[in-house]
Amino acid sequence: MTNTLLAARGAVVVGGSRGIGRAVARLLAACGAGVVVNGRDREAVDDTTEAITASGGRAIGLAGAAHVEATAVALVQACREEYGSVDVLINCAGVAEPSGSSILSVSTEQFQDLLDAHLGTVFQTCRAVAPIMVEQRRGSIVNSGSVAFLGDYGGTGYPAGKGAINGLTVAVAAELAPYGVRANVVCPGAKTRLSTGDEYEKHIRDLNARGLLDEISMRASLDPAPADYVAPLYTYLASDLSAEVSGAVFLASGGFLGRFERPVPAVLGYRDHQRFSPWTIDELHTMVASR
Numbered sequence: 001m002t003n004t005l006l007a008a009r010g011a012v013v014v015g016g017s018r019g020i021g022r023a024v025a026r027l028l029a030a031c032g033a034g035v036v037v038n039g040r041d042r043e044a045v046d047d048t049t050e051a052i053t054a055s056g057g058r059a060i061g062l063a064g065a066a067h068v069e070a071t072a073v074a075l076v077q078a079c080r081e082e083y084g085s086v087d088v089l090i091n092c093a094g095v096a097e098p099s100g101s102s103i104l105s106v107s108t109e110q111f112q113d114l115l116d117a118h119l120g121t122v123f124q125t126c127r128a129v130a131p132i133m134v135e136q137r138r139g140s141i142v143n144s145g146s147v148a149f150l151g152d153y154g155g156t157g158y159p160a161g162k163g164a165i166n167g168l169t170v171a172v173a174a175e176l177a178p179y180g181v182r183a184n185v186v187c188p189g190a191k192t193r194l195s196t197g198d199e200y201e202k203h204i205r206d207l208n209a210r211g212l213l214d215e216i217s218m219r220a221s222l223d224p225a226p227a228d229y230v231a232p233l234y235t236y237l238a239s240d241l242s243a244e245v246s247g248a249v250f251l252a253s254g255g256f257l258g259r260f261e262r263p264v265p266a267v268l269g270y271r272d273h274q275r276f277s278p279w280t281i282d283e284l285h286t287m288v289a290s291r
Contacts, residue, residue, distance in 0.1 A: 005239050007032035010083030012075050014066045014125055015093030017044035020144070020190050023227035024090055024234045029057030031235060034083035037061045038075055039093075058083070066093060067120035072128040085136060088238040089129045091143045091165075093121045097155035106156045114157025119164045126172055126183075134179040141183040142237045143169045145249060149187075162187075166249050173247035182246035184237050187260075189253025190227040225254030233257065 011028050015021035017039025029035050029052045037052070037059055039045045045061040052059035062078050064071035079086045095117045098110055122143050133139030148155065149163035166185055173183040230252045236242055237250075251258040268287045269279070279287075 003031055005031040005235070005241070006088070008084075009033045009087040009238075010036075010079045010085045011088035011090065011238065012036045012038065012079050012086060012125070012129070014038045014075065014089075014091045014121060015144075016090070017041060017048045017061075017063075019092070020188050020227045020230060020234075021090070021092030022048045023190075023231040024092060025059065026052055026055075026057070027228075027231045027235050028088070028090075028238065029059055030055070031239070033088065033238075034058040034079075035060075036075055036079045036082070038066055038071075039063060040065055065117075065121075066091075066125055067116040067123075069124050069128075072121075072124035075125065076128045076132060080132065086129055086132050087136070087139055089125055089139070089141045090234055090238065091122050091125060091141075092234075094118060094144065094146075097158040101155055101157075103156055111157040111160075115161045115164075118158070118161030119168070122165050122168060126168070130172070130176060130181070133181045134176065137180045139176075139181040140238045140242070141169070141172065141181070142234050143183070143185050145169075145185040145187040147187050147189070147251060170247050170249075177246060182237075182242070184242075184246060185249040186230065186233055186237070187249065187251045188227075188230040188233075189251075189256075190225060190230050229254050 006028060009032065011033045013021050013025040013028065013035055016025040016035070016037040018041075021039070025035050025037050025048060035052060035058065037045055037049050038061075039048075040063065042063040045063045049059045049061035060078065060082055062075055064074070066072050066075065076086055095114065097114065098106070101110065126141060129139070129141070143165050145165050146158070146162040147153070148159040149166060151159055153159065169183045169185045176183065233250060233252045237245065249260040251260065
């Protein structure tokens, strides 16, 4: 154990069996938390759970797809029964966009699967844990977004789901603030099974060739740091050290840490509707084109 930052805390890590989630689960346990490790692959869940307990940490595993309501509820119940409370919920589950997927080729089923894996998982687990955290008057939710929501990485359901996670998390943060419950987003960059391999590298190089990714972003995407570099941010946001931080969207990759500023509208024009008629098409064109 490295310290007692999260001693006596119960944590659920969805997608905690591999990649970023595994690194987060191990660090939470090293900081004293009791962890419920979740993932779809039972063998991977067991492997991560055993690795944590072998190093002196506390962990139990529960396999299943967390976008299914029954699984999300079971995760929260298991944490409460095993550790006495559910103080931390971290969502790290994710699946890759099908190779070459675009609005021109994605099927309805593929798009829905991507939304379920990302937005659906966050919704179901947040809904399952929120009443308990409200009752406890404490809790920290950390969801995983992606810079893909900006559209630079192409795709359909992946950026749509990740972008929606940002909006949902900010809304949850506002709704639960009166009860001492916080919610934040981390958009992580790390070397995982989703960001390695010939197919992934071809996708990144194709995006650069199409002008969607600049040279620096392409090189960073082709050589991401290990997941251990982003796990500390999740752990910080799970702890009381970040008690004043909520409703934020962070970007973390290797040694880089950033935060997206809250979007605010730039005023293009204004006039009182009580005194003036609607804007004409020509007037709108002048205002929009000039910016």
